[in-house]
Amino acid sequence: MRLVLIPLSVILLIDIAGSYFVVRHVANSVYDIELNEIARELLLHVTHDGREFGFNLSAEAERTLFLDEEDDVFYLITTDDGDILAGDPTLPARKKRRNGSETAYYDDVFDGKPVRIALLHSQPLVHPASEPVTIQVAETQGKRDRYMRTLLLQVILPQVLLILIAGVLIWRGVAQGLAPLRKLQHEVGMRSHLDLSPIHATDVPGEVEPLVGAVNDLMTRVDAVLGFQERFIADTAHQLRTPVAGLKAHLELALRETDFTQVQRALGHLYTSAERLSRLVSQLLSLARNEPHNVVANFQPFDLNQVALRATQDWVPHAYKKDIDLGFEASEKPVQLNGEAVRVTEMINNLVDNAIRYTPSGGHVTVRILQDEESAHLIVSDDGPRIPVEERQRIFERFHRLLGTHEEGSGLGLAIVHEIATLHNAAIALEDDTDGVGNTFTVSFPIPHAEQHQA
Ligand SMILES: Nc1ncnc2c1ncn2[C@@H]1O[C@H](COP(=O)(O)OP(=O)(O)OP(=O)(O)O)[C@@H](O)[C@H]1O
Ligand SMILES: [Mg+2]
Structure with missing residues (x-):
């Protein structure tokens, strides 16, 4: 509201000031014409006999000329030498004379009252070759003030009203527009901290x-x-x-x-x-x-070959103890991935742990890295007993274990593998081993695009 009402008030003030000056100009131009006519009429009565100026205006003509019900009119006619030809000598004489046929107008104070003065500096018409004379006609401002008040009322009042009405309308519009927000605030404020159902936003403004x-x-x-x-x-x-x-x-x-x-x-x-x-x-x-919901991932580029080799090496003593042949096959080129090497190591540990744990002594476990156009594959295969097809989905669930295994386990390893794969946007597949026995777990990571990788 402040953003709208303050500029609106400033506009109102500018509007009032502007209107005042326009109205004043209009009032002056209307009544200045009359003053000019009086000055020109007076000029007609200035005489010259070839040697000196005279002024000749009958009392009756003077009365008619200055007949005004509302304002007092004074005049003063002087020569350039400073001689007063006629009029009221107490009228303040203007030092700066203007030459030419144009009449000048200005505001002044006379006898303690503000007056408007018309000033004409011109040769008397009866003797155009003589020196010019200065005619000043002063008039009190009664008519002008009244005219200005009427005009101001007619011009400014509607504008003020218009802006006030606009202000009230904006005020009400904004209040009405914000009402749904208040309702929303109330709804959210009254909610229990346990209620996480969606907020109903049927009548909120589109912006919200x-x-x-x-x-x-x-x-x-x-x-x-x-x-x-x-x-x-x-x-x-x-x-x-x-x-x-x-x-x-x-x-x-x-x-x-x-x-x-x-x-x-x-x-x-x-x-x-x-x-x-x-x-x-x-x-x-x-x-x-x-858990992907809880993790703020801090991805860094790493080489999958190196990470997988290091993780596999750690399992060598364990495999040796169980008489399992643990092998590692790196891909030809380094496999640059974006992710968290620590979590990927955890994933490999769980897969290799399972492969060694559920493969009988004398078996083979191989960790292999392959790379094609779109993905990098981490493959852990063994030649132990096969996981039945109908179990291949369920073993990724938490606490799910195959019946009949004599090995110890908490049933969480593959759930962890699944979480870490999800975190890395990787897909997991479980197939029969290609040589006809055992299981093959394949985790396929998307390869970051070259430019993404540089960034
Ligand atoms: N390579 C494998 N060969 C045969 N069975 C497997 C293999 N990997 C997993 N399994 C079966 O899937 C089940 C789930 O494996 P998962 O790693 O999730 O749990 P776990 O090994 O029992 O417990 P832990 O959390 O200690 O790893 C295992 O109990 C096992 O029966
Ligand atoms: Mg396990």
Whole structure:
């Protein structure tokens, strides 16, 4: 409102000042004509006998000439030598004389009252060859003031009214336009912090719709994160309950046992349970850390060949212990990707861990990097027992494990792999190994375009 009403008031002031000067000019030009006529009439009565000036105006003519009901009119006729020919000698004489036939007009004060004066400097018509005389005709401003007041009222009043009405209309229009916003503010203010359903924006102004849309969008995302965290906490509590109960049972057993070898056995079980619990906790943390809704990704260029080689090398002792042949095949050229090398390493660790864990001793596990036009592929294959086709989707779900596996596991590894792939816009495929046995996990990363890469 301030942005509209302040300029509007300034326009109003400029308008009043402008109108005042225009009206004054109009009033003056109307009445100046009369003063000029009187001055020219007086000039007709200035005489010259060849030697000196005279002035000849009968009393009656003078009365008719200066007949004015409203204003007092005075005059003064002087020669250039300063001699007064006729009129009121107290009228202030103008020093600067104008020569020529044009009459000049100016405002002055006479006898304590503001007057308008017409000044004519010209040769008397009866003797055009003589010196010129100066005729001043002064008139009080009564008529002009009255005329100006009438004009001002007629001109300014409608304008003031117009601007006031415009102000009121704008005021009401803006207030009305903002009313839906106030309603919206009320609706959002009254909401419970648990209510993340979209705000209904049926009658908000069009300019505000994108804002409401953006807020709704944000709420949807916050809702998704909250939902994830809720499920995560519920799942975690559920999953932790069993191993913690097992831990407690083993502990109780050990406490009750007096035989040293039995205590040793119980402690052995306790250790295994604690290890399982520790794995579950670290996998849970990893799952939470890589949840795409929670991650602010800090992508950097890295070489997939190097990252995969380093991750695979770390598994060599483990594979050796289980008598598994762990191989690595890099692609010919470096594979530049945009992403987070730490998370990609975590992904490779989970895939290689599975391959070694679920492949029997004497088997083969190979990590391979391939690159084609559009994507870079990270391929982890083994020759262990195949994952049944109907299970190939479900193993990526949290806590889903195949029945009948004797290996320990928390069921989170592939869910983590899936999260990290999503974070990198990568696709995961699981196929039979090409040589007819085992499983092949392929993660395909999009290759950043050259210019994107430089940026
Ligand atoms: N290479 C593989 N060969 C055979 N079965 C596999 C392979 N990878 C995964 N699986 C099956 O998929 C299931 C889910 O794997 P995932 O890595 O998600 O969980 P996990 O290995 O059981 O637990 P962890 O979170 O400790 O890795 C496994 O329990 C296993 O049955
Ligand atoms: Mg696993």
